[in-house]
Amino acid sequence: MSLLRLALLAACLSGPVAQAEGLDSARQAELDNLLRQDCGSCHGLRLTGGLGPPLTREALAGKPRDSLIATVRHGRPGTAMPGWEGLLGEQDIAWLIDRLTEGNPQ
Ligand code: HEC
Structure with missing residues (x-):
């Protein structure tokens, strides 16, 4: 493999993997905490x-x-479930739902 190809490969591998999915790992950790x-x-x-149904x-x-x-x-108006759009962006919410439907964290 040529040096140039090696350098290109290294550049690709060192790119922020999580960012490719939209959220960096610090934000993902925050959301997991939330x-x-x-x-x-x-x-x-x-x-x-608990008070709310299982997720x-x-x-x-x-x-x-x-x-x-x-x-x-x-x-959900009329229930205890509050809206989170003031606190969470669209990407945050989509990430949380995907995390739940994939069975994490449990
Ligand atoms: C103050 C209590 C409370 C908090 C905090 C809360 N929820 Fe809820 N949530 C509820 C209740 C109660 C329901 C059921 C509403 C209903 O009866 O339709 C619900 C429903 C839901 C549903 C729909 C479930 C279904 O089966 O359709 C999802 C998804 C959900 N919540 C996600 C979240 C997420 C994610 C968070 C945190 C960002 C959160 N909730 C925080 C009380 C809460």
């Missing part, structure tokens, strides 16, 4: 349900991603 602390205060420490992969299976995102963004 999921446990804030969301967990209603949805249970392990998100298996496990099983519980969310089959629910449309868009409607779950809308629930987190706007909350």
Whole structure:
């Protein structure tokens, strides 16, 4: 392999992998923390349900991603579920929902 190709490969590998998915790892860590602390205060420490319903992969299976995102963004009026759009960006919310539907963190 030529030096040039090696250099190109190194540049690709050292790129911020998480950023390619939209959020850097510091933000992902913050969101994981929020999921446990804030969301967990209603949805249970392990998100298996409390005042709010479980947010496990099983519980969310089959629910449309868009409607779950809308629930987190706007909350559910008339219930304890608050809207988070003041605190969380669109990417943050989408990331949280994907994390939940993929079964993490549990
Ligand atoms: C103050 C309590 C409270 C907090 C904090 C809270 N939730 Fe909720 N959440 C609820 C309640 C209650 C419901 C059920 C609303 C209903 O009856 O439709 C709910 C519903 C949901 C749903 C829909 C579940 C389903 O099966 O359709 C999702 C997704 C959700 N919450 C995610 C979150 C996330 C993510 C956070 C943190 C960013 C969060 N919630 C924080 C109380 C809360």
